C-alpha cells in the first residue's frame with residue numbers, strides 16, 4: 328500500500344541539510360520518492376501528517392546486547408538460554424519503539440541474538456533489523472570468561488568461546504559463522520564489567536587476532552574488537568579488524584591508525600557513565616565502578632582528537648550494561664554533544680555513518696528512493712536540543728508503522 332509522509336522538517340542524512348515541507352512516498356517496504364509537498368500525488372495513498380515533526384532515517388545502534396536488561400544488581404538464580412532469549416525479544420522490541428530500526432548485537436551468551444534475528448526476519452515476531460555476533464571470543468580469564476571454578480568444570484565457559492591459541496581462535500570463529508552469526512566479536516582487552524582483568528591490557532597476541540580476522544575478512548564479514556587499551560587496539564588494527572568498541576584508553580598513535588586504516592570507533596560513552604553515575608550504592612561491584620571511572624576520565628578529550636584526525640566515529644551504546652537500559656540509550660546523543668562532536672555529525676553517526684559501518688548503506692541509513700522505509704520522527708529540532716531524541720513520536724520500519 329502507498330503511504331505519503333508529509334514532513335515539516337526532513338533530514339535525509341544524504342548530506343547535512345534540513346529540508347522543509349517535503350513529502351516521502353513509501354510503497355510496501357521501500358521509499359519510492361522524496362519531493363516537495365507541492366508536487367506530491369496523494370491519490371489512493373494513506374497520508375501521514377508529520378508536518379509538526381522533524382523526520383529522519385530510522386536510528387541504528389551500533390553496539391548493544393539484547394540478552395542483557397541493564398539492571399545494576401545481579402539477577403537472582405542462573406540465567407538459562409531460555410531466559411536470555413526472552414530478554415532478547417523484549418529488549419529488541421523496546422529498542423525498536425525507541426526509534427532504533429536497526430541494531431547490532433555485540434554478543435549474546437549462546438546465539439540467542441541469532442535465533443531472534445531469524446524470527447524477526449521470518450515475520451514471526453516484531454523487532455528491528457539485526458546484525459548478530461552470536462557468542463564472543465575471549466581468552467582464559469579475559470572479559471566475558473565466566474567459567475565454572477577449576478574444581479568443578481575448568482573447561483566450560485558460559486557466554487564466550489575461550490581461546491588461548493591461534494588454532495583455538497580459528498575454530499571459534501568458524502563455529503560463530505557456522506551457527507549463523509553475521510560478524511565476529513572479540514574481547515581484545517580487559518573490560519569494565521568483569522573482575523580481575525585490566526582494561527588497559529591486551530588479552531590476545533597479534534598472531535591470535537590475525538587468525539580470527541583473516542577468516543572474517545576472507546569471508547567478507549565484519550569484525551569487532553572490544554578494546555580499551557591502546558596496545559590491544561593497535562594489535563587488532565594491524566591484524567585487520569573493522570570496528571573498535573569503546574577505545575577509552577586510546578593514545579595518539581591509536582587515533583592516527585584508526586584514521587589511516589578507516590577503522591570505525593564506537594565510543595559507547597553512556598556505558599561507562601551509567602556505571603559511574605549509579606555507583607556502588609546501586610549494587611555494582613566497587614572494582615567495576617573504579618574501572619569505569621578510570622576509563623571515562625580522558626574519553627572526551629580523546630574523542631575530540633579523533634574528530635580532528637578524521638576517525639569515523641559511529642553510534643553505539645552498549646545498552647544492557649548496568650544502569651544503561653534499552654529504550655533509554657538515546658541519551659548517548661547528548662553525551663556525544665558534551666564530548667564536543669557537532670550535532671549534525673552525531674545524527675550521521677546514528678544513521679548514514681552506521682549504515683556504512685555495517686555495510687548496509689545501499690539499503691538503509693538515509694531517506695533515499697529505493698532504500699527500505701526505515702523512518703523516525705521527533706518533536707522540535709534535535710540539532711538544537713537532543714532531549715527530544717528521548718521521546719520518539721513516530722517509528723516506521725520496512726514501511727510498517729510501529730509507533731505513531
Ligand SMILES: [Zn+2]
Nearest residue numbers: 391392433645
Ligand atoms: Zn558491549
